Amino acid sequence: MSAAESESAVERNGAGDRIGAEDRIGTEGRVLNVFSHGVLILWALMVTLPLLWAVMSALKDDKAIFTSPWALPTSLHFDNWSRAWSQAHMGEYFMNSVVVVAGSLFGTMLLGSMAAYVLARFEFPGNRFVYYLFVGGMSFPVILALVPLFFVLKNMQLLDTYHGLILVYIAYSLPFTIFFLSGFFRTLPSSVAEAAMIDGASHTRTFFQVMLPMAKPGLISVGIFNFLGQWNQYLLPAVLNVGDEDKKLLPQGLVALAVSQGYKGDWSGLFAGLVIAMLPVLAAYIVFQRQVQAGLTAGALK
Amino acid sequence: MQHGKYRFIVGFLAVPLAIYAVFVISPFLQAIYYSFTDWTGLSPDFKMVGFKNYRKMFADDVFWKSVGHNVLLLLVLPLVTLGLGLFFAFMLNVGGRRRKNAAVAGVRGSGFYKVVYFFPQVLSIAIVALLFQFAYNPNSGALNSFLDAVGLDSVRPDWLGDPDLALWCVMAVMVWSNVGFYVVLFSAGMSSIPKDFYEAALLDGANRIQTFFRITLPLLWDTVQTGWVYMGIMALDGFAVVQIMTVGPGGPDYSTEVLAYFLYTKAFRDGQAGYATTLGVALLIVTMIFAGIVMKLGRRERLEF
Numbered sequence: 001m002s003a004a005e006s007e008s009a010v011e012r013n014g015a016g017d018r019i020g021a022e023d024r025i026g027t028e029g030r031v032l033n034v035f036s037h038g039v040l041i042l043w044a045l046m047v048t049l050p051l052l053w054a055v056m057s058a059l060k061d062d063k064a065i066f067t068s069p070w071a072l073p074t075s076l077h078f079d080n081w082s083r084a085w086s087q088a089h090m091g092e093y094f095m096n097s098v099v100v101v102a103g104s105l106f107g108t109m110l111l112g113s114m115a116a117y118v119l120a121r122f123e124f125p126g127n128r129f130v131y132y133l134f135v136g137g138m139s140f141p142v143i144l145a146l147v148p149l150f151f152v153l154k155n156m157q158l159l160d161t162y163h164g165l166i167l168v169y170i171a172y173s174l175p176f177t178i179f180f181l182s183g184f185f186r187t188l189p190s191s192v193a194e195a196a197m198i199d200g201a202s203h204t205r206t207f208f209q210v211m212l213p214m215a216k217p218g219l220i221s222v223g224i225f226n227f228l229g230q231w232n233q234y235l236l237p238a239v240l241n242v243g244d245e246d247k248k249l250l251p252q253g254l255v256a257l258a259v260s261q262g263y264k265g266d267w268s269g270l271f272a273g274l275v276i277a278m279l280p281v282l283a284a285y286i287v288f289q290r291q292v293q294a295g296l297t298a299g300a301l302k
Numbered sequence: 303m304q305h306g307k308y309r310f311i312v313g314f315l316a317v318p319l320a321i322y323a324v325f326v327i328s329p330f331l332q333a334i335y336y337s338f339t340d341w342t343g344l345s346p347d348f349k350m351v352g353f354k355n356y357r358k359m360f361a362d363d364v365f366w367k368s369v370g371h372n373v374l375l376l377l378v379l380p381l382v383t384l385g386l387g388l389f390f391a392f393m394l395n396v397g398g399r400r401r402k403n404a405a406v407a408g409v410r411g412s413g414f415y416k417v418v419y420f421f422p423q424v425l426s427i428a429i430v431a432l433l434f435q436f437a438y439n440p441n442s443g444a445l446n447s448f449l450d451a452v453g454l455d456s457v458r459p460d461w462l463g464d465p466d467l468a469l470w471c472v473m474a475v476m477v478w479s480n481v482g483f484y485v486v487l488f489s490a491g492m493s494s495i496p497k498d499f500y501e502a503a504l505l506d507g508a509n510r511i512q513t514f515f516r517i518t519l520p521l522l523w524d525t526v527q528t529g530w531v532y533m534g535i536m537a538l539d540g541f542a543v544v545q546i547m548t549v550g551p552g553g554p555d556y557s558t559e560v561l562a563y564f565l566y567t568k569a570f571r572d573g574q575a576g577y578a579t580t581l582g583v584a585l586l587i588v589t590m591i592f593a594g595i596v597m598k599l600g601r602r603e604r605l606e607f
Contacts (some may be wrong), residue, residue, distance in 0.1 A: 287303075
């Protein structure tokens with residue numbers, strides 16, 4: 001007879017040893033509590049230990065990495081970090097990523113919200129067709145398009161350029177952005193937009209000055225989703241951005257660094273590069289964790 | 303109100319639609335077309351060869367090996383990842399010490415766990431793959447040194463170098479990096495289930511396991527299904543992890559080869575662009591079959607609450 005059963009028995013009889021039942025419930029709760037904390041802490045360790053190990057290794061010299069991988073660093077080698085930042089070009093790769101992601105994020109949000117607004121709030125022939133054309137792209141494996149995409153960019157002289165990558169990032173971010181934002185625009189009250197129109201605002205003005213500010217929560221969610229996706233994108237630059245060493249993006253640069261440092265045996269520099277790439281994103285996530293979690297899960301639920 | 307409506311619509315749709323058509327729709331259609339050609343990708347000349355690429359594909363051992371691996375990933379990854387995600391989310395929301403006036407309670411510090419579990423999700427897959435490549439390093443990696451430290455020096459597996467182990471190592475990394483997302487996703491779903499449902503179940507004598515299977519899981523089914531599709535798409539890709547982590551092309555003896563990486567090597571290393579697009583079409587068909595199965599299996603009454 002479980003604690004819960006005895007509790008219901010107490011409820012039904014309206015009498016009985018209530019104190020004894022509560023005592024048993026308490027014991028069950030405690031055992032369960034210890035068990036659940038146990039497994040939860042175990043997974044927390046499995047997540048954090050590899051990351052801490054990387055940070056620790058980034059502060060050691062090469063010898064210590066090999067001889068005692070799990071020991072705390074005896075002295076802090078921050079020279080690894082400066083070596084990775086300047087000599088191994090991590091600084092440049094970082095800035096390349098910033099340029100490309102800034103451009104594509106801005107473009108995605110602007111073009112995505114414009115298309116989503118029109119598709120959500122205006123009736124015109126072909127509306128549904130265009131909508132499904134965009135949304136269908138979500139279920140579409142990028143890898144299938146990769147070979148022809150490479151030649152499309154090559155023919156347009158866009159291979160190995162920032163603006164080429166930016167355009168491709170925008171194109172592949174549009175399906176989800178439009179899907180999410182058109183759902184969002186549909187829920188906004190039409191009375192506000194009508195009021196603006198009566199006051200003499202044009203459609204464009206209504207969009208930028210009334211509807212877009214009202215859609216701010218949705219824009220933030222989808223913006224975070226797109227930022228992480230574009231910042232962490234690996235496949236597209238690995239194929240479309242390989243001509244020029246200096247133009248590599250951060251994830252690409254890291255992989256290239258791993259290959260070259262592997263030859264040189266500069267493991268500490270490599271770990272430093274890894275941590276340089278890791279820390280800013282983790283720090284930003286810790287500050288904005290509520291929005292990031294809400295943004296990403298909203299992405300999956302809609 | 304109607305003044306300038308169509309001009310506005312065209313003005314707002316033209317640019318997004320043009321970018322989308324050039325970089326997404328047209329490559330997609332071209333891929334299907336090129337799959338019937340002998341195009342190398344190196345020269346502009348090619349001719350139609352009918353189903354020759356498809357016949358070649360069906361006779362290709364490496365293709366079947368990678369399909370097998372993709373199917374294994376499709377079966378194992380969602381099951382393990384979503385299973386762990388559900389388990390941890392249930393622990394977070396229902397596994398706590400019972401407090402006054404509440405039938406179920408979350409554990410203390412559940413917010414902290416959710417923050418930590420989510421870490422791998424915000425990291426680039428390149429970072430994760432590199433990190434684990436070192437961890438798996440047979441000589442000085444974190445895993446084998448850990449085995450040494452606890453006195454298991456005799457084990458010392460070769461991890462990624464062992465054809466029997468390599469694919470499982472890759473899968474472990476994919477699970478590691480995705481569990482946190484599902485914990486947060488399911489946790490959000492669970493916290494919206496009304497507490498009275500749990501109270502009623504406990505009064506009727508249900509234990510935690512019954513509560514999970516009779517109440518939590520059915521009410522969460524829609525979310526689980528979405529998660530299954532997401533994880534399935536992850537499993538069909540696997541490009542970055544395989545390319546960065548495993549040794550040689552597609553691991554020792556092609557033991558970690560997946561369709562996406564096989565396609566990439568055919569197109570950009572071997573100069574067989576036409577054949578590569580054929581593989582892409584095969585991948586698309588596998589994706590559609592997978593989506594169809596999930597939809598079919600997942601169809602059941604929607605529960606409103």
